[in-house]
Amino acid sequence: MNILSNWGSRINNFLNKPQPEHTRLDKNFNKLPQSQARKDVQDLNHAIEAAGSIANPSRYRLYQIYTNILNDPEIYSQIQSRFNKTFAKDFKLVDKNGKEDAEKTALFKTSWFRNFMKYALEAQLYGHSLIQMGDIQDGKLSEITLVDRFHVKPELGLVVASSFDVVGVDYREPEKAAWNIEIDECGLGVLLKVAKILLYKDMILAANVQFAELFGMPLRVGKTDMQNQTKIERMKNMLDNAGAAGWMVVDETELVEFIETTKGNGEVFQTILTYIDNQIAKVIQGQTMTSNNGSSKAQATVHEGVAEDYAEADQRKMEFIVNDLLIPKLIKHGYPLKGLTFQFDTSVKTSLTEKFTWVKELLNTGKYEIPEDYIIKEFGIPVIKSDIKPAVPVAPNQDEDTAGNF
Secondary structure, X not given: OHHHHHHHHHHHHHHOEOOOHHHOOXXXXXXXXXXXXXXXXXXXXXXXXXXXXXXXXXXXXXHHHHHHHOOOHHHHHHHHHHHHHHHOOOEEEEOOOOOEOHHHHHOOOOHHHHXXXXXXXXXXXXXXXXEEEOOEEOOEEOOEEEXXXXXXXXXXXXXXXXXXXXOOEEOOOHHHHOOEEEEEOOOOOOHHHHHHHHHHHHHHHHHHHHHHHHHOOOOEEEEEOOOOHHHHHHHHHHHHOOOOOOXXXXXXXXXXXXXXXXXXXXXXXXXXXXXXXXHHHHHHHOOOOOOOOOOOHHHHHHHHHHHHHHHHHHHHHHHHHHXXXXXXXXXXOOOOOOOOEEEEOOOOOOOHHHHHHHHHHHHHHOOXXXXXXXXXXXXXXXXXXXXXXXXXXXXXXXXHHHOOOO
């Protein structure tokens, strides 16, 4: 009875393995307020200097800027477009012979693995991701969380309570490292390459709005006797109640002029904004025409190929991360993954339309039969084999065919 009890205890320990409390890295953070004030290029330069400090490197100011620029619709769209190609790609776990283990693959068809891929891909944007594993419950990983980047100092290998602390928890210490995966891109991330132009974009947008406010609606000028306060107040009320457009009150003898540039319709702003958006697209996806307007189908095809190259590179990198970093740690925590390799499915997908065309052409040859269960499974069309042979078309009578012709 004791033997059975001991085995039961061992199995329970295998299926349920809580993360030791002292290995948790996301405790006791003193979070600093996130400033939403507009940043400029000087702020960016100071942030880069702080991140590169020898004595106390801090990415706090830099990550504040990153957080702000990620609110830009263009860069958000470009990042989602690139990452979604990896999220949407089928994957599998295979043995040494390349045969898929469907049962083990199902262990990764979970929300925690989707989050893991997201945090791993984001390391390219920020330069670093420290991903923490949660408890093992019923033989499965319960969750994956990202350790707040504002509290991670990759240069020192520390997780700190406050962003500017010089001492903290060594997350590379073996016992703690068993519960986290560090993805270090050895830099400050791709976002640094677009940060400056996005800061300029913010200023240009503000200037464009101001331009529209000044010149987008006609200015109403009311002339009156400026020595008569009653007339002045009456004119103000008249203009104020006549609509939302700007207005001013001047003396009858005064002259107000608006000197417009040759680009009076704001084209210069749109030209710069288009340039900035194109640069963002080039940095994130290597091209512009799959997201912005293109000039020809041939060029768009080439650009689409470049975007696919970027996506394939992300997928190859993800395979290395999962196989070299994630799976070994999952095995240590009881996952039955020994001898298995994670890989994305690179087989060419065939559309239903193409398959249907092939089936029809094969049947038309009269040399092949297609199994009923294949047609039902592939096309969802319930079919029953018929013994009735199709009627053979009769050749038209020669006399009838030529009748009436001269």
